[in-house]
Amino acid sequence: MSIKTSSPPKIRKPFEFAHDRSQQLKDDKFETEPIGFFEDAMLRFVKNKASIVAFWLIAFIVLMSFIGPYMNEYGYKDQNVTINYMPSRVPGLERLGILDGSKVRRVRYSSIAEKYQESLIEIVREYEISGVRMADIRFNDYIYRGIADKYYFFGTDALGRDLWTRLWRGVRISLLIALIAMSVNIFIGVVYGAICGYYGGTVDIVMQRFIEILGGVPTIVVMILFILYYGSGILPIALALCLKGWIGMSRMIRAQFYKYKRMEYVLASRTLGAKDLTLIFRHILPNAIGVLITMAALAIPRAIFQESFLAYLGLGIQAPEPSIGILLAEGQKVLIDHPHLTLFPAILISTLMISFNLLGNGLRDAFDPTLRGIE
Amino acid sequence: MKKRYSLLLIVLTVILVAAGCVNDVEVAVDPDPVDEGPRIFRKTASRVTTLNQQIYETTAESSVMRFIYGNLLERFYDEATDNYKFVGFHATDLPTRNDDGTVWTFTLRDGLSWDDGTVIDAYTYEESYKTLLDPKLANYRANVFFDDVTVKGAEAYWKGEITDWSEVGVKALDANTLEFTLEFPCPKIDLMVAFTRGGPTSPIKMDLFESCFLDEEKTENNYGTSLETTPSSGAYKLVEWTRDQFRKYEKREDSPVAAYYVPTTIEERVVEDRSARMQLFENGDTDYCSITGPDYDKYQEDPRLVFWESTTVWSMFINMTSEEKAFLRDVNFRKALYYAMPRDIITGNIYQTAIPAAYIVSSAKIADADTGLRYRDSEVAKAVTPQNNGYNLQLAQDYMQEAFAVHGKMVVQLDYFDTSDNLKRVGELLEQEYEKAFGTDVIDVVLQAVPWQTSYENMENGTYDIAFGGWSGGEFNPWSGMVVYTSDYASKIDQFKSEEFDDLYDRAVKGDLIFKTEERLQALAEMEQMLFDAVPFVPFMQTRTPYLFSDRVHLITGGKYVSGVGFGIYQSKLDPLATE
Structure with a gap:
C-alpha cells in the first residue's frame, strides 16, 4: 500500500493584519449617556403605566390624609348624636340623584303625612304588617333632621361624626402604623439577614433555627397576646406587626449576601483589609437595595391589612382615634342599613392595597438586574 | 231559709277572702284549653356546652333547661290578674311553712316520671340535692342552697366541713313529702323562685347520672352533654340535638303543666350572629328575634315591636x-x-x-x-x-x-x-x-x-x-x-x-x-x-330589648312585658304553620 504525499501550497504571507497599519484602531464612541443603576431602574419603571398610576394614586391619598381632615369645619372627634348615621351628601352630585342624602326607611303609612311630608322623595313600596298599613319610603334625611344646609360628603357615624374627616385621618394613622412596622421590619430583617448571610456556618445555622421556631408560632396569636398585654395604641399595634414581619425580609437579605459575599470584588476588598462592617454595609448590602425597596413597598399594604384585621377583632387603636380598620369594623356591623360607613373605607383600602401592590410589582421589575438594558 | 242564706254568705266570704289572699300567687288550676293540633314554635338560640344543671353557666343553657327539666313549682302568666302566678308542677301546691318561716314543706304529686317512665318522688329530689351538694363534685350551682335560701348545713356539707347528710336541712319524709329546714327565715317568694323553672333545684336522674361518671373517683361526669345523657322531667323532651346547630323538643303530654304550653314542638336553630338571626326572622324561618340598636331605626314603627x-x-x-x-x-x-x-x-x-x-x-x-x-x-x-x-x-x-x-x-x-x-x-x-x-x-x-x-x-x-x-x-x-x-x-x-x-x-x-x-x-x-x-x-x-314576633304568634300578654313571665311566649296562641 503506498501513500501518496503532496507538499502544501506555498503561501507567501500566512498571516495578515485585519486592519491596515495605516488604519487607526479604536473603540466606538458611545452615542448614549452613561446610565446608573437607579436611572436604569427608573427608565423601566416609568414605562410601567400601571405602576405610575398606582404611584400617583398613593401620592394623592397620602396628600389627602394630611389636608383632607381640614377641608371642612368638622373635627374627627366632634360628636353630634342627634345627626348620627347621616347618609352621604355631596354638592353637585346630589342633583344627579346620587349621594343626595336620601335613605329608605320602613314607616307606618300614617307617619308619612305626620313626619315625612317635607322630606319625602318617593314611596318605594306599600304593604301590610299585622294589619297595619306600612310603606318603605325614600326620604331626604338632611331635610328630615332639619339640617338641609349641611353637607357630609361621606355621611356621619353612630355618634354623628363626619366620616370624611375621620376617614382621611384614619388613612394617616393606618399609613403611620404601616410605616413604623415597615421600618422596624426592614431594620431587623436587614441586620439579621446580613449577619446570617455574611458569617454563615454555625452562626447561620443557629439563627435560622431560631427563625424557624419563631415562624412556627401562629402569627395572630402572638399579635393578639402582645396587644392584650401592651394595650392597643398606635405603637403597640405597629410593633405587634413586627413580631414576625421581619422574617421574610431577613431571608431575602440572607440570600443576597450568600450570592454576593464570594464575589471577586468582595474578596479583593477583604484582601485589602476591609473590615466586616465595611464589607457588609458598603460592598454587599447595596446590591440588595432593589430587593429592599420592593419588599418595603409590598410590606406597607400588608401592614395596613393586618391592622384592619386586628381592628376587626376589636384590637384596633384607642377611641376616638380612627384608622381604616376601625372604620371598617364599625361599618360592617351596620352594613345593610348604613352602607356608607363601609363603602368609603372599603374603596379607599382597596385602592391603597391595589396601588401598593402594583407599585411594588413595578419596582420589582424595575430593579430586576436580568431586565437591565433590555428595554 | 235564713240558715241557708247565712251558710251561703259564709261560703262566699271564704271564697272571696281566699281569692284576695292568693291574688297572683295561685295554686294550680285548670288553664284555658289550648288549640288542638300540632304547633311548631321556631326560634334561634345560642350554643350550649352542658345541660348538667349543677354546673351550667350560660343563659342559653338555662333556657334549654327551662323546657326539659321540671321543678317543684312553675311560674305562668295569669290572664285573670294580668300578672304572674305560681303553680305546683311536681308539687301539688305551693309550699307550707312553720310559724317562724324556717321549715318549708312541699307535697309532691303521685305519678311523676322521667320521660322513660322512671318514677320521680321526694326521695329523687333528696338524692338529687345530696349530689348537688356533694363536696367531691364541687358543683358551681350548689350556691342555690346558701344564697337567697339558706338551707341548714348545706354550705358546710358542700365544703366538706360536715359529712353527715342527716345534718343537712333537706329531708324526704315520705315519697310525697319534701321538707327544707333553713338557717334563717325566708320570704315565701324567695323560696318559690328557688324551686321554679328547670335549673339547679330540678331533680337528677340518678341512674343515668351514675353511669355518666368518667373516672373511678367519681369527680368527672358527662351528664347532660348529649341526647343520650339528657333526660327529661319537664314539660318538653329533647328529641334532637345536633351540637352547635339544632335542637328540637316535643311536648310531654303527661307533664302536670302540659296544658299551659301551646307549642307541641319547639325547634331551635343555633345562630350566634345577630344579623343572621334577623335575616332568618325576615325570611319567616323563625317566630321571633331581638333587635339591637343599629337595627332599631328600621323597625321603630313596626307594629310587631314589643319591649323586654x-x-x-x-x-x-x-x-x-x-x-x-x-x-x-x-x-x-x-x-x-x-x-x-x-x-x-x-x-x-x-x-x-x-x-x-x-x-x-x-x-x-x-x-x-x-x-x-x-x-x-x-x-x-x-x-x-x-x-x-x-x-x-x-x-x-x-x-x-x-x-x-x-x-x-x-x-x-x-x-x-x-x-x-x-x-x-x-x-x-x-x-x-x-x-x-x-x-x-x-x-x-x-x-x-x-x-x-x-x-x-x-x-x-x-x-x-x-x-x-x-x-x-x-x-x-x-x-x-x-x-x-x-x-x-x-x-x-x-x-x-x-x-x-x-x-x-x-x-x-x-x-x-x-x-x-x-x-x-x-x-x-x-x-x-x-x-x-x-x-x-x-x-x-x-x-x-325590643323584640319582633311573627304574625302567627298571638302574645297572651298583648305585647305587654309582665315581670316574672315576660310576654308569656309559650302560653301564647300559635297559628299553625302553612305546612303543618
Missing part, C-alpha cells in the same frame, strides 16, 4: 379608694360625674331602646310579690330617685369646681370593653361631654379599650380609674341584689364599704325585717340612698 325590660342596670364605676389619684377619693368629683352624666343622650341616641337610669335598683324588680308592685313604683323609691334622670349640669359644675380647687387638673382613664361597640361609643361620648361640661383645663378623660374579663378583674382588684360594669339579678328579690355592694361580697367590683349598709342588708335579707313589708321596703330605699351619697358608681342605663 331587664333587671340589668349599667353603671360607671369609680375607684373611690384609689391610692394613685386622690381626686377619685373625693366625693365632689364623683358627684360631679353623676350629675353630668348625659343619660338621655346615651339611652336615646346610642342604645335607642334603653331606659335612662339614675337609680340602682332596676324598674323591673318587684318589691311586693303579692301585689306585683314594682320597687320603683313605690313611694319610698320615688322619694330617693333623683329628678331629671339625675342630670343637673350646674350642680355638677359646682361639685367639680370644689374638686378642682383641691386637686387641680384631673386626668382620668375610662376603661371600656373592647368588644362592645355601644360601650365604646358611650366612652367616646362621655369624654366629649365631661370635657365640654367641666373644661379641658379641669378634666382630661383618656379612653382605654380593655377586654371585659380584664376590666372586671381590675375593678375587683381596685386597679382602675373609671370603668363600666353592670349587675342584674332576680326580679323578685331586689334586697338580695344589694349583696353585691356589701363589704364582704366575693366578686365585689366597687370599692364601697359601709357597716351601716351591711347591717341593713342583713336585717332585710336574713333578719328581723323579712316579714315586715313596709320596713323592708324602707330599708331598700335607705340602702339605695347610701349608695347615692357615696357615689361608688354612676348608674346611667337600664337595658330594654
Whole structure:
C-alpha cells in the first residue's frame, strides 16, 4: 500500500493584519449617556403605566390624609348624636340623584303625612304588617333632621361624626402604623439577614433555627397576646406587626449576601483589609437595595391589612382615634342599613392595597438586574 | 231559709277572702284549653356546652333547661290578674311553712316520671340535692342552697366541713313529702323562685347520672352533654340535638303543666350572629328575634315591636379608694360625674331602646310579690330617685369646681370593653361631654379599650380609674341584689364599704325585717340612698330589648312585658304553620 504525499501550497504571507497599519484602531464612541443603576431602574419603571398610576394614586391619598381632615369645619372627634348615621351628601352630585342624602326607611303609612311630608322623595313600596298599613319610603334625611344646609360628603357615624374627616385621618394613622412596622421590619430583617448571610456556618445555622421556631408560632396569636398585654395604641399595634414581619425580609437579605459575599470584588476588598462592617454595609448590602425597596413597598399594604384585621377583632387603636380598620369594623356591623360607613373605607383600602401592590410589582421589575438594558 | 242564706254568705266570704289572699300567687288550676293540633314554635338560640344543671353557666343553657327539666313549682302568666302566678308542677301546691318561716314543706304529686317512665318522688329530689351538694363534685350551682335560701348545713356539707347528710336541712319524709329546714327565715317568694323553672333545684336522674361518671373517683361526669345523657322531667323532651346547630323538643303530654304550653314542638336553630338571626326572622324561618340598636331605626314603627325590660342596670364605676389619684377619693368629683352624666343622650341616641337610669335598683324588680308592685313604683323609691334622670349640669359644675380647687387638673382613664361597640361609643361620648361640661383645663378623660374579663378583674382588684360594669339579678328579690355592694361580697367590683349598709342588708335579707313589708321596703330605699351619697358608681342605663314576633304568634300578654313571665311566649296562641 503506498501513500501518496503532496507538499502544501506555498503561501507567501500566512498571516495578515485585519486592519491596515495605516488604519487607526479604536473603540466606538458611545452615542448614549452613561446610565446608573437607579436611572436604569427608573427608565423601566416609568414605562410601567400601571405602576405610575398606582404611584400617583398613593401620592394623592397620602396628600389627602394630611389636608383632607381640614377641608371642612368638622373635627374627627366632634360628636353630634342627634345627626348620627347621616347618609352621604355631596354638592353637585346630589342633583344627579346620587349621594343626595336620601335613605329608605320602613314607616307606618300614617307617619308619612305626620313626619315625612317635607322630606319625602318617593314611596318605594306599600304593604301590610299585622294589619297595619306600612310603606318603605325614600326620604331626604338632611331635610328630615332639619339640617338641609349641611353637607357630609361621606355621611356621619353612630355618634354623628363626619366620616370624611375621620376617614382621611384614619388613612394617616393606618399609613403611620404601616410605616413604623415597615421600618422596624426592614431594620431587623436587614441586620439579621446580613449577619446570617455574611458569617454563615454555625452562626447561620443557629439563627435560622431560631427563625424557624419563631415562624412556627401562629402569627395572630402572638399579635393578639402582645396587644392584650401592651394595650392597643398606635405603637403597640405597629410593633405587634413586627413580631414576625421581619422574617421574610431577613431571608431575602440572607440570600443576597450568600450570592454576593464570594464575589471577586468582595474578596479583593477583604484582601485589602476591609473590615466586616465595611464589607457588609458598603460592598454587599447595596446590591440588595432593589430587593429592599420592593419588599418595603409590598410590606406597607400588608401592614395596613393586618391592622384592619386586628381592628376587626376589636384590637384596633384607642377611641376616638380612627384608622381604616376601625372604620371598617364599625361599618360592617351596620352594613345593610348604613352602607356608607363601609363603602368609603372599603374603596379607599382597596385602592391603597391595589396601588401598593402594583407599585411594588413595578419596582420589582424595575430593579430586576436580568431586565437591565433590555428595554 | 235564713240558715241557708247565712251558710251561703259564709261560703262566699271564704271564697272571696281566699281569692284576695292568693291574688297572683295561685295554686294550680285548670288553664284555658289550648288549640288542638300540632304547633311548631321556631326560634334561634345560642350554643350550649352542658345541660348538667349543677354546673351550667350560660343563659342559653338555662333556657334549654327551662323546657326539659321540671321543678317543684312553675311560674305562668295569669290572664285573670294580668300578672304572674305560681303553680305546683311536681308539687301539688305551693309550699307550707312553720310559724317562724324556717321549715318549708312541699307535697309532691303521685305519678311523676322521667320521660322513660322512671318514677320521680321526694326521695329523687333528696338524692338529687345530696349530689348537688356533694363536696367531691364541687358543683358551681350548689350556691342555690346558701344564697337567697339558706338551707341548714348545706354550705358546710358542700365544703366538706360536715359529712353527715342527716345534718343537712333537706329531708324526704315520705315519697310525697319534701321538707327544707333553713338557717334563717325566708320570704315565701324567695323560696318559690328557688324551686321554679328547670335549673339547679330540678331533680337528677340518678341512674343515668351514675353511669355518666368518667373516672373511678367519681369527680368527672358527662351528664347532660348529649341526647343520650339528657333526660327529661319537664314539660318538653329533647328529641334532637345536633351540637352547635339544632335542637328540637316535643311536648310531654303527661307533664302536670302540659296544658299551659301551646307549642307541641319547639325547634331551635343555633345562630350566634345577630344579623343572621334577623335575616332568618325576615325570611319567616323563625317566630321571633331581638333587635339591637343599629337595627332599631328600621323597625321603630313596626307594629310587631314589643319591649323586654331587664333587671340589668349599667353603671360607671369609680375607684373611690384609689391610692394613685386622690381626686377619685373625693366625693365632689364623683358627684360631679353623676350629675353630668348625659343619660338621655346615651339611652336615646346610642342604645335607642334603653331606659335612662339614675337609680340602682332596676324598674323591673318587684318589691311586693303579692301585689306585683314594682320597687320603683313605690313611694319610698320615688322619694330617693333623683329628678331629671339625675342630670343637673350646674350642680355638677359646682361639685367639680370644689374638686378642682383641691386637686387641680384631673386626668382620668375610662376603661371600656373592647368588644362592645355601644360601650365604646358611650366612652367616646362621655369624654366629649365631661370635657365640654367641666373644661379641658379641669378634666382630661383618656379612653382605654380593655377586654371585659380584664376590666372586671381590675375593678375587683381596685386597679382602675373609671370603668363600666353592670349587675342584674332576680326580679323578685331586689334586697338580695344589694349583696353585691356589701363589704364582704366575693366578686365585689366597687370599692364601697359601709357597716351601716351591711347591717341593713342583713336585717332585710336574713333578719328581723323579712316579714315586715313596709320596713323592708324602707330599708331598700335607705340602702339605695347610701349608695347615692357615696357615689361608688354612676348608674346611667337600664337595658330594654325590643323584640319582633311573627304574625302567627298571638302574645297572651298583648305585647305587654309582665315581670316574672315576660310576654308569656309559650302560653301564647300559635297559628299553625302553612305546612303543618
